[in-house]
Amino acid sequence: MEGHSDSLLLRMLVIITDKPVEKKVVKILDDFRVKVRYQFRGKGTASSEFLEICGLSESGRIITAGLVLKGSVHGVFEALEEKLKIRERGRGIAFTIPVNGLQSYLLKQLEEDQAENVCGDTERKEEEMKEELKEEISYVMIFAACNQGYSGEVMEAARSAGATGGTILKSRRQGLEEPVKFIEVSIQEEQEVISIVVPKSIKKEVIKEISEKCGCRTPAGGIILSLPVDEIIGLS
Known part of the structure; x- marks a missing residue:
């Protein structure tokens, strides 16, 4: 069954990097207890110009997607910057997408498990969170x-x-x-x-x-x- 409105606090985190840093990405997600995650491998079909804009080489790439609470995103991004220098050209990209539906049982488990990594963002009122999907x-x-x-x-x-x-x-x-x-x-x-x-x-x-x-x-x-x-x- 679909989750309650608190799922607005949930984000799908997507990290696209070259293969050599795969283990570092895994370690960061382990540290932040991002347990529900999936990994895709691909060669990519984008032009070399687009890859250059994204900071990616033409070698095989790793796409990692996982569910995180909104309050954990800032910490994950800081870790990616510190350990992968992801803001530098050639290091990859990372972004989040708001999740507007999830099984209630799974959402509850995610909230309990990632609670220690969540900052004050989760204390925002429900009405304020709904503005993101207005x-x-x-x-x-x-x-x-x-x-x-x-x-x-x-x-x-x-x-x-x-x-x-x-x-x-x-x-x-x-x-x-x-x-x-x-x-x-x-x-x-x-x-x-x-x-x-x-x-x-x-x-x-x-x-x-x-x-x-x-x-x-x-x-x-x-x-x-x-x-x-x-x-x-x-x-x-």
Whole structure:
């Protein structure tokens, strides 16, 4: 089931770096107890000019995405600056995206686990946090990460709630064994990540269907969240 409004305090942290610093990124996230995270490897298709702007080489890159509380972001960025010099050309980039939906059970676990790293930002009133999403959003992107072999069931659940299609990515669960105990389910190392863009009006229904049929307490071990989509083209 979708999380309560406090999920506005949640961010998806995305770090894009070259492969040689992979272990340093992992260490930083371990230090900040960012346990729910995924890692993707890619060669990239962007032009060399774009890569230069982003501060990335043409070698293989690591994309690491994890869930953090808003109050932890500043500390993570400081660690990236101190240990990776990420602001310097050629070191990579990092950014966050507001998360506007998450299973209540998982959100509660994240809040409890990262509490020691959260600064005063979490004490802001709920009304102030809602200002960040005050612009009208027509579509959302739902991400569902599940154990390998369950992507078909995820899509079936999403379609039953009105979704028309999605994109499946292969990934590897990255981190220590602690995350398995953390959410009390069996999570395979090999993961499938399904991204689905849907109208905001059916977001809750889609998340609910996926969570009930393929959520974190099912054999699929699914973790579901949604992100606001600012602009979109090509979806009828």
